[in-house]
Amino acid sequence: MDGVVLVVTASDDPAADLVVDVLNERRVPLVRLDPDDFPHSLDLAAELGPRGLGGTVTPAHTELPADNVRSVYWRRPSAYTAPPGMDDQDARWVIDQSRWGLGGVLACLPGALYLNHPWRNRDAESKPAQLAGASACGLAIPPTLITNQPDRARAFARHHAPIVYKPLWPSRYHAPDGTGRAIWVRPVDPSELDASVAGAAHLFQACVDKDADIRLTAVGDRAFAVRIDGAPVLDWREDYSRLTYTPVATPKPVVEAVRAYLARFNLSFGVFDFALDRTGQWIFLECNPNGQWSWFPDHITAPITHALADLLQKGRR
Amino acid sequence: MKRNPQDLRPWGLGRMAPYPPSEPLPYAHAELDPHTQTGRYFDASGRPLEAGKHGTNVSQQTQSQTPVGGDGSGPGATRTDTTTDYVQD
Numbered sequence: 001m002d003g004v005v006l007v008v009t010a011s012d013d014p015a016a017d018l019v020v021d022v023l024n025e026r027r028v029p030l031v032r033l034d035p036d037d038f039p040h041s042l043d044l045a046a047e048l049g050p051r052g053l054g055g056t057v058t059p060a061h062t063e064l065p066a067d068n069v070r071s072v073y074w075r076r077p078s079a080y081t082a083p084p085g086m087d088d089q090d091a092r093w094v095i096d097q098s099r100w101g102l103g104g105v106l107a108c109l110p111g112a113l114y115l116n117h118p119w120r121n122r123d124a125e126s127k128p129a130q131l132a133g134a135s136a137c138g139l140a141i142p143p144t145l146i147t148n149q150p151d152r153a154r155a156f157a158r159h160h161a162p163i164v165y166k167p168l169w170p171s172r173y174h175a176p177d178g179t180g181r182a183i184w185v186r187p188v189d190p191s192e193l194d195a196s197v198a199g200a201a202h203l204f205q206a207c208v209d210k211d212a213d214i215r216l217t218a219v220g221d222r223a224f225a226v227r228i229d230g231a232p233v234l235d236w237r238e239d240y241s242r243l244t245y246t247p248v249a250t251p252k253p254v255v256e257a258v259r260a261y262l263a264r265f266n267l268s269f270g271v272f273d274f275a276l277d278r279t280g281q282w283i284f285l286e287c288n289p290n291g292q293w294s295w296f297p298d299h300i301t302a303p304i305t306h307a308l309a310d311l312l313q314k315g316r317r
Numbered sequence: 318m319k320r321n322p323q324d325l326r327p328w329g330l331g332r333m334a335p336y337p338p339s340e341p342l343p344y345a346h347a348e349l350d351p352h353t354q355t356g357r358y359f360d361a362s363g364r365p366l367e368a369g370k371h372g373t374n375v376s377q378q379t380q381s382q383t384p385v386g387g388d389g390s391g392p393g394a395t396r397t398d399t400t401t402d403y404v405q406d
Binding site for chain 2: 010020062167175180182183184197200202239
């Protein structure tokens with residue numbers, strides 16, 4: 001037997017549905033689970049001995065042999081949960097045991113290709129690591145400063161004007177009325193940079209004079225680049241309503257750099273954001289190792305879906 | 318009393334802004350079809366939605382116009398462009 005494809009994600013994940021549909025058409029054996037079903041409706045009996053990891057992970061309706069997984073599609077699992085009514089400390093203990101127990105087992109399935117491994121995703125989410133890695137792989141990056149020193153921020157702003165500010169992590173944040181808040185990439189007026197810069201780590205970056213944005217979805221060796229036009233503001237993620245998407249060819253040096261980047265971070269998948277500057281150069285902005293891709297129009301999504309299914313079907317063996 | 322700059326509200330927090338208006342999620346809840354291993358989507362009254370009518374993941378969470386739970390486990394947690402599970406490490 002060629003082994004099972006394991007899909008780790010929440011029940012409401014339309015992107016995973018697309019890939020699962022293709023794998024079903026190809027009659028590839030598949031198990032999908034969400035770790036938040038543990039321990040109430042998902043059982044775990046992992047065995048470790050001289051032959052390594054074996055045993056079973058058993059979601060509702062099916063069973064996963066831990067030593068017969070060809071690939072793992074690590075998408076968007078729900079957060080681990082504890083039974084309702086537990087006090088906070090006990091609940092945290094249960095969640096920690098789940099994360100290091102079930103999560104630990106799912107992270108070391110023998111011989112499986114991970115798309116991506118969750119711990120590699122975590123490593124690759126770091127913005128400083130992304131920029132340093134991209135530069136080392138031959139991609140152009142905008143001059144960037146991470147600082148808590150107001151004087152340094154002001155000097156950077158003078159030297160590189162115009163500049164933008166980006167958060168180092170997209171924390172969940174809410175206004176008092178409960179509605180969500182986010183920090184969008186917007187220009188910085190240098191006169192705004194006051195002493196309060198000292199209160200946290202801040203990332204400032206030279207603003208690329210861009211013609212358009214490029215979103216490149218890399219699946220294994222394959223790269224699917226889409227030019228994004230029509231953004232009414234600097235950060236196209238702020239307003240999707242007027243965006244248009246055009247598939248474009250990826251320049252060979254960028255393809256090679258993207259492959260080197262994935263290899264450097266041990267990733268099988270990554271979603272890269274580039275700014276296309278006025279000279280036609282692709283400037284690396286960030287790489288989301290678990291970025292979304294299924295919101296594109298169908299003609300763009302379909303080849304990505306099939307590339308993901310190809311890689312998961314092939315696995316490592 | 319003089320305050321240290323480190324005690325001021327950090328500059329970056331002043332950049333917090335609302336999400337633009339967005340369509341609410343077209344489904345109220347989802348469960349896994351044990352046969353196909355794909356999601357089955359239901360509206361608020363429990364009626365199943367037709368295939369293809371439940372939308373697709375966007376790059377940032379879209380339903381943040383409405384209040385969400387403070388525990389990070391609401392449906393929004395699966396919509397963002399960043400993986401959430403390991404944040405507390």
